[in-house]
Amino acid sequence: MSEAIAGEGTRLRVRVSGAVQGVGFRPYVYGLAARYGLAGFVANDPGGVIIEVEGHGTSEFLAALPLETPILARIDHISVQEIGALGARDFSIRRSEQGRSSTRIVADAATCQYCLDELFDPTSRYYLYPFINCSHCGPRYTIAEQLPYDRRNTAMKVFAMCAACAAEYADPASRRFHAEAIACPICGPRLSHGIADIAAAIAGGQIVAIKGVGGYQLLCDAADHDAVRRLRKRKQRDQKPFAVMLGSIEQANEIAETNAAELALLESVARPIVLLRSRNNLAPAIAPGLSRVGVMLPVVPLHHLIFHALGSIGARPAGGGPVVGSGGPVVVTTSANLGGEPLPIDNGEALRRLAGIADLIVTHDRDILTRADDSVVSVVAGRCQFIRRARGYVPEPIRLARSVPPLLAVGGALKSTVTVTRGNEAFVSQHIGDLDTAEGIRFFEETVHHLTSTLDVRPVVMAHDLHPDMASTRFAEASGCALIAVQHHHAHAAAVIAEHGLTAPTLALLLDGYGYGCDGGNWGGELLLCEGARFRRIGHLKPLQMPGGDRAARELWRMASAILQMLGRGHEIARRFASQPQAEQLRALLERPCGTTTTSAGRLFDAAAALLGVATLQSYEGEAAMKLEAHVRQTAVLEAGWMIDGGVLSFRPLFARLIASDIGATEGAELFHGTFAAACVDWVVRSAQTTGVTTVVLSGGCFLNAVLADEIQRGCIAAGLTPLLPRQVPPHDGGLSLGQAWIAALQTAEQPQALEGTA
Structure with a gap:
């Protein structure tokens, strides 16, 4: 905030940017102006809030302005300009100014305690009214059509305020002063049932x-x-x-x-x-x-x-x-x-x-x-981690390390989100879901339109996954925008790099289910060195056969069979999985060297779950890994349970122990988690010693596993490294679009000619 000291003959023009519309910020400013005896006005404008004040107390007003803001408000920046005094004698709240918007809508907020007290107060006119709200709570993003966030631009525009609501809305002393969703039993929405x-x-x-x-x-x-x-x-x-x-x-x-x-x-x-x-x-x-x-x-x-x-x-x-x-x-x-x-x-x-x-x-x-x-959400390694980021958090932006061109990143195919950039902010959409149905694709397209139009952003570049056959990739290709393809695991890494504002070279440990590799292969357990807009694959998990391709992600006994074949015990497949009619034929398939292989960490969790009898099939993504994690109370490490050769990490010794007849599900799960985490730490430490890079970002769907995330983070810290987990987006594919946007921003900065003719 720039400093300004004004006397009686000076008027200050103050601009405030951030989440300052629809949160009671104008009445808050009105109250501050009254406290310090100032004249002038406050209004919403396309950049946030504009304030003009004059009088003896302007310095005190400026000092207090960022300190007592409403609970939902977030101030990003305050600028102050001295202008000539107008001799004004009162302070008013003016109608919002129109224009291209650079402010934002805040997320929906749960019912506040003030409203709860009124909800159950028989003397209140809001008694037992299911749509009570005020400036501190209630719907915001989900009822907004566009900015500025005024009633006429929301779903509430069809409800004409009664006299009592209109009086509260116009009263600067009221908690509902300019609360755009204000409603009561007389004039507001109604339920279909009691x-x-x-x-x-x-x-x-x-x-x-x-x-x-x-x-x-x-x-x-x-x-x-x-x-x-x-x-x-x-x-x-x-x-x-x-x-x-x-x-x-x-x-x-x-x-x-x-x-x-x-x-x-x-x-x-x-x-x-x-x-x-x-x-x-x-x-x-x-x-x-x-x-x-x-x-x-x-x-x-x-x-x-x-x-x-x-x-x-x-x-x-x-x-x-x-x-x-x-x-x-x-x-x-x-x-x-x-x-x-x-x-x-x-x-x-x-x-x-x-x-x-x-x-x-x-x-x-x-x-x-x-x-x-x-x-x-869950608490992982002592802090909040998103599993699904949607209501209550979207559309809060993620601050970037620099201003970037207006970009749209369209994410992947599962747990989809999209990201729009504006200046030094990245707006990650709410969870959209999987793009494998017509309804899902329509929701994806709705979200792109709503986010870009609400933020008033016209993207000049579109980023997408490297996979050529995703619905999101096809959407990008049909857009007419300049395109940047980003490899799946590079995007996972870049999402963490972007939210933590990293600029130096960074190691990235990606433990994931599937991502289309630069070689067209099935990647999923990767160690990358990320430098600017580029990356180098410096390690990966030892490839394992994936019999049946995508079926192996649902029929986990197939991955367990691949482990048995790898260990030279393929003859045990039919006996161990006798309930599976195709078990005998699968052995013959595994004996052919030309089948699909994967470096996926997720498929190793699936194999362990099947070998330990925790699950042989799964009905939803991550089911087997979650059930395996449920057995863990105290991890254990199998000494010499892994091998690293030329950057390739193999768990052959660990799996040889897990197939032993004397190991139960709990002991096996604890040994698998502890050994897997210790091996990953060893892998990262060796790469840090080779590259001289000591910061490592940790991402991919396997980091939803709290045991694994805790153990790897602690191990990295103990080894003198700086591990960073995703905190503002999920570690799974819900964070891909943020990483895509950041890589696209870096590439366009390096090659500005890519923007020519696209604006």
């Missing part, structure tokens, strides 16, 4: 669909085992875990082991789903075979009202299990979509798509303009 009916349906064992902030959710009683099983069957979700919602933070310690960082995430304004270590007192069908359960607290007033009503019902339905602990009911809360489909947001669409899943479908008449699923 709260009592919703609660009765849940308590009665029914499955209920409700319209949440960013899309529809499915709810049922977590203690009703039959209801949970029916939900699985109807949603076609045999094994993938469900999250649960609790009415209060006190219940979290009753169903899971928690620490301070996890509790803070549960109570944060983003209200994500937080993965916690389960105490195993929930129905087994909620998270089958896993040690962690996803837990969340109520996000919107409707959630609070449902729990309040459930608490008053008292008796449990016949056949239902007990309420967990003494804190009240526990409710399964999951996205209201079939596997692979986008979240429904339209009322008509929800009624059609959910008719065969939900017993009761609860709609309302406030439109959702942008889909945003619940965010999912």
Whole structure:
């Protein structure tokens, strides 16, 4: 912030950029001006907020401005210019100025305590109203059409304010002064069903669909085992875990082991789903075979009202299990979509798509303009790690080390996101999902349009994955933009480099499931040296046969069979996997030297899970690795359990031990995790000694494994290295688009002629 000292004859023009629209910033400025007896005005403009003040207290005003901001506000920059005084005598809030926008919308925020107090206060005009909100909370990104963030540019424009709401909206002393989503029972949105009916349906064992902030959710009683099983069957979700919602933070310690960082995430304004270590007192069908359960607290007033009503019902339905602990009911809360489909947001669409899943479908008449699923996080190596970054966090930007051209990066094919750059900010979209259905591709295209139009960005370059047959790659090729292809694991590394602002050469350990290699091969366990926009592959896992190609990622016994063949024990395949009709033929396939091979770390986890009897098939990505991790309490290391030759890391000795008849699932899982982590640290340390580079970024889907991430990070630190994990995007393919954008930015800086004729 530039300094300015003004007297009575000077007026200051102050510009504030950042997340300063739709968060109560203008009334905050109004209050500060009143405190210091200043005249002038405040208004939203395309760059953020513009303020003009004059009077004796301008210096005090400037000093206080960044110190007492509203809870959702984020100031990036304050600039100050002295101009001539106008002799103004009062201070006002002016209508927003139009123009090309360089500000942003903040993320949706959970109901604040002030609104909760009013929600349950019988004397309040908002008593039991499910759409109560104020400047500190409520929907933002999901109801916004464009900037500036004013009511006329949101889904609320169709609701004319009643006299009482209009008075609060215009009152600088009110918490709802210029709160764009303000509404009340007289003039605001309405539910299709009463709260009592919703609660009765849940308590009665029914499955209920409700319209949440960013899309529809499915709810049922977590203690009703039959209801949970029916939900699985109807949603076609045999094994993938469900999250649960609790009415209060006190219940979290009753169903899971928690620490301070996890509790803070549960109570944060983003209200994500937080993965916690389960105490195993929930129905087994909620998270089958896993040690962690996803837990969340109520996000919107409707959630609070449902729990309040459930608490008053008292008796449990016949056949239902007990309420967990003494804190009240526990409710399964999951996205209201079939596997692979986008979240429904339209009322008509929800009624059609959910008719065969939900017993009761609860709609309302406030439109959702942008889909945003619940965010999912965990605490890894002491800090928050994203598993799914969406509602509550998007569209918060990631600050880059330099300003870059306007770019669009379109990500990969799984767990897709897109990234748009503007100046020195990268805006990573909400989780889109897999691009293997027409609906998924439409959602992807919707997201590209919404993010670029909302941010008012016209990309001059488009970055995409090196794989030639991804839907995102085909979208980029059809765009007419200048294109930059980025190798999959280079993008994983670059995402971490970008968010940490690294500029020096960096080692990158990438432990992943699959990525299209520069040689057209199946990469997935890579050690790279990254320098600027380029990388060099300095190591990889020893290639292993992948019999059946992509089928081996679902039928894990195939990868286990490849291990047996590698160890010269292919004759054991038919006996070990006698339940698999193709086991005998697979041995013959493995004896041919021309089959598909992979360097994937993820496939080694699959093989270990199958060899140890944890899982031979998987119904969702990462299932076997998560179930293997669930067996780990204390890791162990097999001495000489790995070999490194010419940068190639082999786990042949480790797998020779894992196939022994005297090793059980728990001992094997602990030995596998500990040895795998120790080998990776050894691998990285040797490369650091060779290259002289001591900073190492850690990414790829395998780093969702908390045991592996913790062990590798600790080992690197103990060896004198600086390990860095992704913190602002997930380590899996949800972070690819950020890395693609950063590599594209570096390449265009090196070759500015690539931009010629594209603007």
